[in-house]
Amino acid sequence: MMRTTTDLWGNPVSNASAADIRGLEGAITLMNAYQADPLAAVDRLIAENPEFVMAHAFRAGMLATTGDKAFEGELAKSVAAAEALLAKANDRERLHIAATRAWLDGRFDEANDRWGRAAMLYPRDTLAVQFAQLTDFFLGYSHMLRDRVARVLPHWDKNVPNYGFVLGMYAFGLEESGDYAQAESMGREAVALDGRDAWAAHAVAHVMEMQGRATDGAEWLETTSAHWAPNGLFNFHNWWHQALFVLDTGDVKGALGIFDKKIAANGYSQALELVDGAAMMWRLSSFGHDVGDRWTKIADGWTSRLNDGYYAFNDLHAMMSFIGAGRAAEQKLLLKAAERSAEGKGTNAMMSREIGLPSLKGFMAFGRGAYDEAVEHLLPVRGKANRFGGSHAQRDIFSWTLVEAALRAGDRSLAEGLVAERLAGKPESRINLAWDERVCQLPSRLAA
Ligand SMILES: [Fe+2]
Numbered sequence: 001m002m003r004t005t006t007d008l009w010g011n012p013v014s015n016a017s018a019a020d021i022r023g024l025e026g027a028i029t030l031m032n033a034y035q036a037d038p039l040a041a042v043d044r045l046i047a048e049n050p051e052f053v054m055a056h057a058f059r060a061g062m063l064a065t066t067g068d069k070a071f072e073g074e075l076a077k078s079v080a081a082a083e084a085l086l087a088k089a090n091d092r093e094r095l096h097i098a099a100t101r102a103w104l105d106g107r108f109d110e111a112n113d114r115w116g117r118a119a120m121l122y123p124r125d126t127l128a129v130q131f132a133q134l135t136d137f138f139l140g141y142s143h144m145l146r147d148r149v150a151r152v153l154p155h156w157d158k159n160v161p162n163y164g165f166v167l168g169m170y171a172f173g174l175e176e177s178g179d180y181a182q183a184e185s186m187g188r189e190a191v192a193l194d195g196r197d198a199w200a201a202h203a204v205a206h207v208m209e210m211q212g213r214a215t216d217g218a219e220w221l222e223t224t225s226a227h228w229a230p231n232g233l234f235n236f237h238n239w240w241h242q243a244l245f246v247l248d249t250g251d252v253k254g255a256l257g258i259f260d261k262k263i264a265a266n267g268y269s270q271a272l273e274l275v276d277g278a279a280m281m282w283r284l285s286s287f288g289h290d291v292g293d294r295w296t297k298i299a300d301g302w303t304s305r306l307n308d309g310y311y312a313f314n315d316l317h318a319m320m321s322f323i324g325a326g327r328a329a330e331q332k333l334l335l336k337a338a339e340r341s342a343e344g345k346g347t348n349a350m351m352s353r354e355i356g357l358p359s360l361k362g363f364m365a366f367g368r369g370a371y372d373e374a375v376e377h378l379l380p381v382r383g384k385a386n387r388f389g390g391s392h393a394q395r396d397i398f399s400w401t402l403v404e405a406a407l408r409a410g411d412r413s414l415a416e417g418l419v420a421e422r423l424a425g426k427p428e429s430r431i432n433l434a435w436d437e438r439v440c441q442l443p444s445r446l447a448a
Contacts, residue, residue: 007025009126010122012090015049019048032165033165053088057078065134067271069305076104096128099112106345107347108139108347115135124160133169142176143176144173146170150170168199168203172202175187191204199234205220210425214245215245243258274321277297277298299330312351312359313390316363319331319335323367375414378402399421412442415435415439
């Protein structure tokens with residue numbers, strides 16, 4: 001018998017049997033933990049009950065928050081299926097459905113707002129909190145990554161199932177807001193409560209990345225992976241962080257090994273994996289390390305998304321890949337697609353105008369050795385790049401590329417300033433110290 005009832009967190013669920021709701025709770029827990037496979041679990045729920053409103057909204061939310069246009073067709077189907085059931089939906093489900101419609105139509109900020117409202121109305125709706133936080137991430141709302149979760153925390157304690165996952169989300173928000181001590185403490189607590197929590201492990205890894213604690217970070221991920229890795233959907237990204245740590249210990253071969261086994265070996269099935277692949281290869285290549293033919297598969301993955309115009313942050317990583325693989329025609333096509341996006345509607349138009357286009361031009365200039373021009377494009381973007389999303393660690397690619405461009409252009413004052421900025425945050429980073437040495441070898445600006 002179908003009726004409106006509640007899940008174990010007290011959230012109203014419409015048009016679902018008790019068995020449907022138990023299944024939904026299991027899928028939510030998998031999603032919160034980033035453990036395989038919430039999509040398969042939701043598909044089973046929909047097969048059992050094709051009019052299960054929240055299952056359709058959940059499926060659409062998962063597909064939207066991949067940030068990958070490759071899933072747009074499936075997202076459109078889920079949104080349509082959910083909208084067809086609006087008459088049977090409660091107010092919480094209507095907010096979820098409205099969020100997915102907004103995302104599908106390119107209004108990312110409106111999607112974020114709808115999930116955020118659902119989270120405030122139903123503070124134990126972890127899906128709403130999680131989708132809102134993921135879209136805070138895509139939108140670059142660093143402080144909202146923290147405050148979004150702080151809003152709901154008074155409604156949680158250790159006796160409520162999945163409390164640890166909420167702490168894990170809070171830990172990541174604290175880290176992105178610069179409160180490293182509290183972030184590490186919360187993240188460690190979350191991992192202690194549930195070792196499967198890949199997001200909480202990730203939050204602690206971010207703290208260590210921001211503080212230049214490469215050895216600590218590598219150990220932390222290695223140790224905790226025994227619990228999150230076996231069925232983790234987020235492993236590739238945590239391994240990306242692992243490769244960054246290993247690289248900063250000076251072990252290039254080790255970083256490439258992690259890249260090959262843990263990131264590339266999966267075949268880049270989604271944009272987020274291509275982002276991580278490109279980000280790691282760019283760092284290694286721009287340091288002059290031979291990465292063999294590793295760019296080829298990454299560039300191939302982006303080629304199918306070439307006329308994307310979906311998300312400027314992805315575009316930049318596609319551009320890195322086309323530069324790395326030496327594909328000039330694709331670089332131009334991508335730039336054209338981004339120019340069209342910038343003139344269009346939706347959140348990505350702003351992202352492309354303000355961050356995407358100057359970034360693409362800057363990286364293209366870097367790729368052809370026009371380092372002064374690269375600086376002209378990239379330096380003004382450095383301080384506002386959060387507007388196209390990502391984490392501080394991911395956007396470090398701007399600082400990284402600018403330092404290299406300044407050094408190669410022989411611009412000592414710029415290189416000195418940028419390296420000083422990096423050393424202030426990570427005084428013991430081998431990479432930063434290597435850059436500092438190169439700065440010292442440039443002719444003094446006072447001697448000019
Ligand atoms: Fe990360």
